Amino acid sequence: MAKAVLMQGNEAVVEGAIAAGMRFFAGYPITPSTEIAEQCALRLPQEGGTFIQMEDEISSMAAVLGASAAGVKSMTATSGPGFSLKQENIGYGAMAEIPCVIVDVQRSGPSTGLPTSPSQADYMQARWGTHGDHPVIALSPSSVAETYTLIIRAFNLSEKYRTPVIFLMDEIVGHLREGVTLPRANDLVINQRKSSFKDGANKFAYFVPEGEYVPAMKPFGKGERYNITGLVHDRSGFPTNNSQEAATLCTRLMEKIDKNADDIIRVEEYQMDDADTAIICFGGTTRSAKHAVNEARAAGKKVGLFRPITVWPFPEKQLAKWLGQVKKLLVVEHNYGQMLLEVQRCAAGQAEIDFLGRINGTVITPADIAEKL
Amino acid sequence: MDSRYDMRFTGSGGQGVILASIILAEAAVISGLHTAQSQSYGPEARGGLCRAEVIISKDEILYPRIITPTFLLALTQSSLDKYSQSISKDCIVVADSSLTVPDSLDPSRVVCLPILETASEKVGKAMTANVVAVGAINSLLGLFDDASLEEAVRRHIPAGTEELNLKALHAGMELVS
Amino acid sequence: MPSDLIHEYMRIDHLPHIWCAGCGNGTIMRDVAVALDELITDPEFALTRDQVVIVSGIGCSSRAAGYMDFNSIHTTHGRAIAFATGIKLANPRLEVIVLTGDGDASAIGGNHLIHAARRNIGLTVICFDNLIYGMTGGQYSPVTPHGDKATTAPYGNVDRPFDVAKLAEGAGASYTARGDIYHVRETIDIIKQGIKHKGFSLIDVYSTCPTYYGRKNKKGEAVDMLKWQKENLIPVSKYYTLSEQAKEGKLVIGPLHHSNYPEYSAEYAKIIEACKEAKKGK
Structure with missing residues (x-):
């Protein structure tokens, strides 16, 4: 059996994410999530990945989406005030269907609040933080060991459903150290995004076959030239004002989560x-x-x-x-x-x-x- | 050891009380016990009063924080004065010998040990006081075997300081015999 | 030649574009396409089309990304450079080109602009600089000259303007240049230089907005605005031969600043390499 190790919740986020294949992290220091950025700075280059401390929370979220569009599993981490700032681009990720994981180690608010004190008051922000009707998947761990396995699931769901997944932690778990027996790499199930376009679909990057909800996604630089936008777009990914196209897209975005709720929900x-x-x-x-x-x-x-x-x-x-x-x-x-x-x-x-x-x-x-x- | 200890480590920022708690938590994991470690954050972690907590238990730990400690370490007068006010009746208190035990404390529960002096005089480095404390606490409570504790120390100290820190650990153990 | 170029590098299904008659943005978009074509067909530079990623923000300028038949991503307002930073770091082989506007780059995206310049990350940022917010209908931007009119400056603009190229240079960009829509060849050449340059490149291209900026400030029709560029924007080779008197009221175009400061993603690759070596050594 694998040996148990002492691990902090925030550290388990990073180790689990790396096991899930995360190789890009962009972030900005904020208590009580900062250990996640620090650990990524240390660990990612060891795994051939990249860490960058951006100039602010907004750009961290943007860089994560850019890196994911270029084909690399990506993550950022923050707390309440930073989570507010990231909402703009979380909405972009939902609309453009770019997989990524956003960790929010919640702290007391509103505003700067109590930076080192536990809170779970971003529950509704996780659902409704960005404007417009949009799909959301959010997961919340209750122990350090669960943090490790659940962040892997966060990446898996994100890749499977091409949507940002919010990892809603709290200071209680984020700053807690407990013994964790890490699963062996062979025992982990890791989803990769569906990246091959089906026949005839390469002309339409957002083409979804009948009865399915999630389009395939090829990374930039791999031979499928297509457009990504946060505007309402048609199946080619090009902006459109057509109300029928708008209904098709916006309904599909909601239904891809609603219709798959049983697969997504765990209690x-x-x-x-x-x-x-x-x-x-x-x-x-x-x-x-x-x-x-x-x-x-x-x-x-x-x-x-x-x-x-x-x-x-x-x-x-x-x-x-x-x-x-x-x-x-x-x-x-x-x-x-x-x-x-x-x-x-x-x-x-x-x-x-x-x-x-x-x-x-x-x-x-x-x-x-x-x-x- | 007893089936569970709720341990609070207190001192001033820079004395390494947080690391002391982490080493004991690591030793618990190595020994196959359950543990939950947490600490106070914010300005107090950068000077002033500093507090760390570790629960070591033979059974699963649900609520991971300490309500009333059954063990208290105090390395400064202000931390002893403050944190000795909220301990259980049968709490074991380890205080540095340089401190004055408050009248409110039952003297039979207090073990005064020259932790700071041992670190600076005997080990030769004041900053090893936290590891001296870890050794002393382990001997006092009989928590872990020496090998597990030594391994826990090795996992949490900078490379190249093994000899110094193991010397500190054993100096601490020898304070209680 | 132009129609071949359009067939080759534009998504013709999505043309005509949304820009007003007389807008300079189409010219700049074409300059970018010509520059890329010349680099793709240059065996020495060995750029492939798949390597090119066009990133844009929000505003008139940023619609260009969608028309260009490359990997393209039209992002959120001001954030194009931050998205581009992620793309470049995820795959440093990609040639990442940001198409932005003066408001997008220097107001809402100003922080991202200066920090990308400071890091000297290998992006080529082309600012379609039309001195105004066009998409929202003619509000003043950070480059609108002092005293000029805009819908949000009905009594004249109180602000002092930025010089976007100088701002980038001050922040650490290792290549800066200025172009316009009259001096087409010169502008194509600085775009090429910017793309070839390994570090952060900022190319500030004066566009024309006859619809809002021109009309609000009595600059005449599109042709009058072009004429103004012809007479007042002087290529660098000629500018420095002019007498001080002749320089009065004129602006220089062409390459402005160049240094060989190390590029960010290449520096980070060294860290990854060192970690790999350390792992091997264990």
């Missing part, structure tokens, strides 16, 4: 089989919640835990499954009530909903949750 269900009460949480908050579940169970209470690992799209179908059995949902998150809104929407009166939030920069403890239960 953790802990002690749910006979639960009448379920804690709903994500990311680092899960640690306190699981502790609270164990204590409640020891006291004879039927409490379970439902954790979206894929936080966007929200696992509504997976939650709905429990709504007959579970009478009470306790949403716990380090914000003023963001995933709560999704739970309310999905539960739609079928269960009592309670909420425990925190916006003062401290961590919600198991005792806080126990009290609420």
Whole structure:
């Protein structure tokens, strides 16, 4: 068996990303994500990859999209204030369908907020941060070991669906060091982007065969000359004002995620089989919640835990499954009530909903949750 | 060792208390135990009070932070005064011998060790105090075998300083016998 | 010759272009195509068409990328140079050419311009400099001369203008030049030099915008604006032979600055190589 190593959450992001094939990172220093940039600066050239510290957050996001268009799996990392600045080009990535991974190690806000304190208040920004209707995939890890495997999944989904994937971390996991047993390289599943155009499609870079949602993507410099734009475009990739073309493109962009939600969504269900009460949480908050579940169970209470690992799209179908059995949902998150809104929407009166939030920069403890239960 | 320690390491920025906690966490991983290490960030990490935490446990660690420590290391007076106020009743406190133990602390729980002096006089380098502390703590609590701890030290020190740091580690171990 | 060139290097399905009658942008786009054609057909330079990536931002100028039949990417406002930086570093073999405008490059993208120049990354940035924001209808840009009119400067522009070439030089660009749309051959030549140059090249090309800048500032029709360029923009070979008196009110065009400072992606490649060697040594 492989040896366990001590690893920080932010470090696991980098090692997992490298295992996934990431060979380009552009970033800008920001707490509490900076270790990711530092580790990339050290590690990427050792793997033949490239690190660059850009002049700002906006250009970091732009450089990542450029590198991906040139055929290299690419990543950036930031925190709240920088995540705000990156939104412009995240939208570009969604529209032009350029795979990449954006790590947001959340901190307290708004604005500069509490730079070193935990928060999960970018949950809605991850979904709605950039303007316009757009597809989003966002994943959130709850341990250092999971960070390693989940960032690989982030790259895989990004390549498979040609869309930016947001890796929504929090300071609790980002700055935590734990033992990790790294999977062997042979045991990992690594997706590469579909890069060969089908017959007759090379004239149309954004051609999608009937019944499919994702066009193939050949990197620049490999013999397929085509145009990429953030404007509404036709199947050739050229801007168009045609409303029919606009409908076709914008609908496909949404449907490629919606219609594949089952493939994209992963949840953790802990002690749910006979639960009448379920804690709903994500990311680092899960640690306190699981502790609270164990204590409640020891006291004879039927409490379970439902954790979206894929936080966007929200696992509504997976939650709905429990709504007959579970009478009470306790949403716990380090914000003023963001995933709560999704739970309310999905539960739609079928269960009592309670909420425990925190916006003062401290961590919600198991005792806080126990009290609420 | 006992089944779980919730350990807090405190001192001033630059004394290496964070690295001390990381070395113990690494030793826990090498020994097949569960561990969770974290630290305080911000201006206090660059001078002033500095704090690091490590949980070492035979069982899985869920909530990864410390609520009430069962072990406290203090290398400065201000850190001892501040952090000794929020410890469990049976917490073991290791304080540097140069410090004055506050009246509020049960003296039977406090172990005073000449960590700073050992580093500067016996090892010959003041900045090895954190590794001296690691050695002393391990002897006191019986956490890990020597080989695991030595390997943990090697993984976290700059190349070329192995001899110096292992000397510091053993000097620390000898403080408790 | 021009129609062959258009058939060869333009996406003719997408022509005619969107630019106004009398706009200089089409001339600059053609200059870029001729420069590339001459380099692609030059056996000594050995540039292939697949190696060329055209990157643009937002604005009138930036529509050029879509018309040119190369690898092309039309990005977000001001960010073309940052996208181009990622493309170049991901594959340094690519010849990355940025087509931008004065507003795109020096206002919203000003930070990216100076930092790419400072790094001396091997991009060729061609600024279609028409002294105004055309796409949005005639607002003043950072190069609009002091006192000139624009829709957002109805009483005259209070700002002091940038000289984009000097800005790039000051920031560290290792090749800068200025062209226009009247002196076609000279402009093609500096574009070629810029592409051949290994470090960061900035070529500021004076375009004409009769629709907004010309009309707002009583510069006449497109032909009058071209005539102004003919009389007032003097090729560098001639400019320095002029008396101080004759230089009055005239601007120099041609190569302005050149140095051999090391190129960024080549420097980074050395780090990768050193890491590889260190790995072997282990």
